[in-house]
Amino acid sequence: MIAVTLERVHAPDETANRPGTEALPGSEVSETATQPGSGAFPGAGVSERTGPGALSGLEVPRYLGSRRRPPLLSAGVRIGVPLLLLIAWWYGSSSGRIPPDVLAAPSSVLDALRELAATGQLAEYLLASAQRAGLGVLVGGGIGLLLGVAAGISALGEELVDPTMQMMRAVPFLALVPLFISWFGVGETFKIVLIAVSAAIPMYAYTYLGVRNVDRKVVEAARGFGLRGHRLALGVVIPSALPSILMALRISLSVSLTGLIAAEQIGATEGIGYLVTLAQQYFRIDYMVLCILIYAVLGLVFDAAIRLVERLAMPWRGHVVAR
Amino acid sequence: MRVAVAILAISLAGLTAACGTSSAAGGGSSSSGGTGAVLKLQDPGNAGPLAYAKREGILEKRLKAVGASVEWGGSYASFTAAIDAVHSGSVNVLAGAISPAVGYLANSPDIKIFSVTDPITDPAAPQTDGLVVWPDSPIKSVKDLAGKQVAVNKGGKGEYLLLLALEKAGVPVDQVKRVYLNPDQGASAFATRKVDAWWAIVRAYPEVVAKGARVIVHGRDLNDQDLTIAAARDELLDKHPEAVRVYLDVLRELTEEAKKTPEKFENVFLDQGPTAVTGARLAQDIATARYANIPRYVTKDDGVNIEQVAGLFRKYGVLSGAIDPADVLFDLKAVAGSPSAAASR
Numbered sequence: 251m252i253a254v255t256l257e258r259v260h261a262p263d264e265t266a267n268r269p270g271t272e273a274l275p276g277s278e279v280s281e282t283a284t285q286p287g288s289g290a291f292p293g294a295g296v297s298e299r300t301g302p303g304a305l306s307g308l309e310v311p312r313y314l315g316s317r318r319r320p321p322l323l324s325a326g327v328r329i330g331v332p333l334l335l336l337i338a339w340w341y342g343s344s345s346g347r348i349p350p351d352v353l354a355a356p357s358s359v360l361d362a363l364r365e366l367a368a369t370g371q372l373a374e375y376l377l378a379s380a381q382r383a384g385l386g387v388l389v390g391g392g393i394g395l396l397l398g399v400a401a402g403i404s405a406l407g408e409e410l411v412d413p414t415m416q417m418m419r420a421v422p423f424l425a426l427v428p429l430f431i432s433w434f435g436v437g438e439t440f441k442i443v444l445i446a447v448s449a450a451i452p453m454y455a456y457t458y459l460g461v462r463n464v465d466r467k468v469v470e471a472a473r474g475f476g477l478r479g480h481r482l483a484l485g486v487v488i489p490s491a492l493p494s495i496l497m498a499l500r501i502s503l504s505v506s507l508t509g510l511i512a513a514e515q516i517g518a519t520e521g522i523g524y525l526v527t528l529a530q531q532y533f534r535i536d537y538m539v540l541c542i543l544i545y546a547v548l549g550l551v552f553d554a555a556i557r558l559v560e561r562l563a564m565p566w567r568g569h570v571v572a573r
Numbered sequence: 574m575r576v577a578v579a580i581l582a583i584s585l586a587g588l589t590a591a592c593g594t595s596s597a598a599g600g601g602s603s604s605s606g607g608t609g610a611v612l613k614l615q616d617p618g619n620a621g622p623l624a625y626a627k628r629e630g631i632l633e634k635r636l637k638a639v640g641a642s643v644e645w646g647g648s649y650a651s652f653t654a655a656i657d658a659v660h661s662g663s664v665n666v667l668a669g670a671i672s673p674a675v676g677y678l679a680n681s682p683d684i685k686i687f688s689v690t691d692p693i694t695d696p697a698a699p700q701t702d703g704l705v706v707w708p709d710s711p712i713k714s715v716k717d718l719a720g721k722q723v724a725v726n727k728g729g730k731g732e733y734l735l736l737l738a739l740e741k742a743g744v745p746v747d748q749v750k751r752v753y754l755n756p757d758q759g760a761s762a763f764a765t766r767k768v769d770a771w772w773a774i775v776r777a778y779p780e781v782v783a784k785g786a787r788v789i790v791h792g793r794d795l796n797d798q799d800l801t802i803a804a805a806r807d808e809l810l811d812k813h814p815e816a817v818r819v820y821l822d823v824l825r826e827l828t829e830e831a832k833k834t835p836e837k838f839e840n841v842f843l844d845q846g847p848t849a850v851t852g853a854r855l856a857q858d859i860a861t862a863r864y865a866n867i868p869r870y871v872t873k874d875d876g877v878n879i880e881q882v883a884g885l886f887r888k889y890g891v892l893s894g895a896i897d898p899a900d901v902l903f904d905l906k907a908v909a910g911s912p913s914a915a916a917s918r
Contacts, residue, residue, distance in 0.1 A: 351764050351784070365845045428657060436647060436663040517647025517658055519616045524648065528847045530757035531650045533780050537847045 354536040359543065362536040371520075376544075379521040382438070382513065383506040386445025391502050393446070394453025395495065399483055401454075402461025402491070415454050423448045424512050436517030445509035449502035456501065460494025461487055492564055496556050503552045507545055610641040610813030612820055613665045615655055616648035619848035620858060622827030624841040632823055641816035650755070652677075653729060659684060665806040666820055672799045675883045676728040678901050679894045685810055685903035688803040688821050689875055690868045693793070698864030699857060700793065702730065702774040704738065705763070705786035712770055715742035715790055718749045721769040724762050727753035728891055731772035733799050734792045736885050741795060746889050779857045798878040803868060805903075814908045821868065821905065828867050835862035870906040 336356070342348035343355035350358070366372040397415060400407035426447065434440040464487055472486040488495065514523025522544055529537035560567065612632070617623035626632045632643045649655035652669030656677055659667060674686060693701075704723070706712045712721065715738045725731035732751060739746050752768050756777040763771040763781065770789070773781045782788065792799075803824070805817050831838040839858055840849050850858055876898030886892040 362847075365849075366847075369843050369845045371843075371846055431657045431661055435661050436658045515654075517615075517649070517663060519645075519648055525847070527648070527650065531776070532847050533757065533760055533777065534847045 351535060354539045358536040359539045362534070362540045363543075366525075366537075366540070375520050375522050375525055379510050379514070379523065382441050382521065383445055383503070383510055386442045386509065387449045387499075387502050387506050389442065390446030390449035391453045391499065394450035394498070394502070395457050397450075398454045398457025398498075399461055399487065399491075402458045402464075403483060403487060411454075412458070415451070415458075418447075419451050419455060423451070423509065427512060427516070431516065440516070441510075441513035441518070444513045445506045448505045448509040452501040452505055453495075453498045456494045456498030457491060460491030460498075463494070464490040489564075493560075493567070496560055496563075499559075500552060500556050503556075504549065507548065609639075610636075610809060610816035611665075612636065612641060612643045612809070612816055613646055613663060614643060615646050615658070615664050615667060617645070618648065619842050620839050620850065621841075622824055622831055622838060625827055625831075625838050626823055628841050631827070632820065635819050635823055636816060639813075639815045639819055641813060641819065650757075651726075651729070653726070653755075659806065662806065665809045666803065666817065667805075668801065668803045670730050670799050670801055671879055671882045672733040672886070673729045674802055674804055674901075675879065675886060675892060675896050678896055679883075679892050682900060683807050684804045684901075685807060686802045686804045686871055686875075686879075686901055687810065687817060687903040687905040688824075688868045689871055689878070690801040691866045692797055692800060693864050693866060695864050699860045700778065700788075700791045701861060702734065702772065702778050702792045703782070703788040704735070704770055704772050704790050705778075705781050705788055706770045707766065708785060708787045710769065710787070712789065715739065716744055718770060719744055720748060722750045722752050724752045724754045724759040724768040724771040726755055726759070726772075726774065728886070730774050730792070730799055731756075731759075732891060733882060733885065734774075734795065734797065735772050736889055736891075737795045737797065738790050740885070779854065783853060796881075798881045800875075800878055801868070810903050810905070810908075814905055818905055821870070825867050825869075828865055831862050832865055835859040838862060871902045871904065873902075873904075875902060 339348070339353070340356045343350070343353065343357075348355075354362075363372070366375075397411045401411040401415070402408070423444065427444065430440050430444055434443055468490060469482070469486060472482055477485055510521065511523040511526055514521040515527050518524040518527075522541065525537065525544075526541045528534075529541060614623070614632075617627050627645055636643055646658065646664055649658065649664075652667065652673040653676075655664055655667055655669075656673075658664040659677070660681060660683075671686075671689075674684070677684065704715070712718060718739065723735055725735050732753075735749070735751065736746060739749060752762070754762055754768075756774060759768075759771050759773070760777055760781065762768050763773075763786075764784070771781070773786075803821065810817055827838075836859060839855055839862075843849050844851075879896060879898040879901060883892060883896040887895060
């Protein structure tokens with residue numbers, strides 16, 4: 251077999267001109283790919299060997315590399331759109347184009363923020379919600395991760411877990427609120443369970459997807475070294491599926507905010523979801539807008555945190571991704 | 574691998590923390606040894622007799638004398654919002670009005686009304702509700718409501734008063750479209766003119782009047798029998814009427830005090846933030862508190878009020894079942910009249 255592939259490599263005209271037809275037939279593909287120098291794109295290897303002049307219509311590929319955009323420009327563009335929105339809001343309110351009962355002015359929202367910070371409620375509320383959301387995402391995300399890996403790795407796992415999870419996925423978790431209240435009461439347990447359920451489902455779906463997309467060759471190679479069971483899962487499968495898992499974490503965290511609003515409407519005395527309820531109850535539009543801003547900032551914080559984790563946990567990724 | 578171990582360790586730590594906090598904050602599930610009664614109340618907010626009682630620990634002190642205790646729970650916007658908590662037993666004493674209470678009782682007869690507050694009749698007292706329209710609205714009287722959309726809170730005071738007003742004006746109820754919205758939703762629907770009129774109640778009413786709304790009719794202009802009530806779960810009333818009595822006593826005393834010095838009962842916990850009231854809102858609240866009536870024990874005569882509210886709701890399909898007043902009223906005065914009688918039970 252190897253002899254055949256080597257021959258093909260040395261017959262560049264054929265391979266280069268019709269890469270599609272040659273790359274297709276079955277088992278030969280992997281072997282071709284593993285040959286040093288042949289590369290995933292036959293053309294790359296060819297041009298290096300024979301020189302660009304030998305073949306018409308081919309060129310040396312552009313080096314993608316890890317070019318970085320100028321940080322200042324990047325940051326400027328990044329904050330540009332939110333900044334424009336802020337300016338439009340500020341201008342609209344101060345010129346009287348936006349009536350205060352439709353959207354509170356930035357100044358009154360700032361006052362509300364100052365008030366909330368001065369009474370210590372802001373920190374208290376954020377802490378209470380962070381605790382609930384953190385625990386919920388930890389428990390729910392953990393369960394989703396376990397089930398996703400199980401369903402992704404083993405056929406039996408998939409048969410056992412996937413149908414139920416797909417059913418769960420179709421159930422809006424807000425529909426479970428009355429049921430959960432009768433099971434868990436209206437205390438902390440209810441709130442954490444609700445958030446856990448809301449977080450488990452996206453975590454499962456993305457982990458499953460990520461694990462299914464793990465390179466078979468890598469898994470086979472690891473098996474060849476004798477990795478089995480949890481060592482295979484922790485050492486190879488989960489790191490390979492990490493991009494999907496971190497995406498799942500992003501979504502789970504955002505969904506947990508929805509869960510927080512639903513959970514803290516019932517029987518809470520603190521929390522940012524409770525703040526929404528309070529603002530509605532007391533007809534304070536400034537606080538309603540403040541809540542939206544808090545959520546927006548939390549979205550940024552979550553994103554930044556996950557980006558940091560991505561950079562730390564997947565240092566190789568910068569050299570693999572297209573951009 | 575190390576990362577995985579770290580994650581595992583963190584999650585385990587988190588789980589133990591979860592158990593810690595849920596038992597501390599949830600507390601409601603652990604009744605105090607089963608010997609004494611536990612009054613489970615909703616969060617009283619930042620104003621009123623109960624907020625004051627919570628801050629000063631008055632209920633705790635007074636209930637201790639009868640071997641009972643109090644547990645302050647979460648916050649609920651209204652009686653209707655608290656229904657799930659009452660079902661699950663997380664709240665066992667709560668205040669409200671007859672209208673939402675009959676709605677609850679029609680489905681689950683596990684609470685009883687033990688106290689009512691007579692309606693305010695003093696014409697000098699500030700109004701607390703009203704059917705509002707915008708000043709440029711063609712609606713000048715209740716009769717003009719035919720063919721219009723009116724926002725009311727479902728099965729609550731707003732819907733009750735609207736039905737009552739329509740009946741009095743001789744407008745067929747099916748000619749007016751009732752749009753069911755909670756007070757906060759009603760406020761935005763009315764502000765953006767998605768509904769033609771709105772029966773604004775409680776806190777929403779002074780807000781919308783301050784924004785320039787015109788009032789067509791007040792609840793006080795009608796034969797409003799939808800009294801303010803206090804209710805408790807059956808098991809609490811049956812086993813520990815003396816504890817409920819202490820609650821009512823404290824509420825009565827503090828309401829009396831709040832009539833004299835209403836300022837003391839505003840902004841009880843915080844004078845800043847969303848729950849704090851200032852300026853015109855504070856003045857309004859103080860004026861209302863001055864005219865408040867004192868809650869009293871229910872008597873047999875209160876059955877008439879319940880019958881009237883439930884009957885009106887039943888007539889127009891808001892309620893499906895009938896309510897027998899005898900089943901839902903609890904004569905606390907007779908049962909817990911003397912402390913010794915209560916103790917012997």
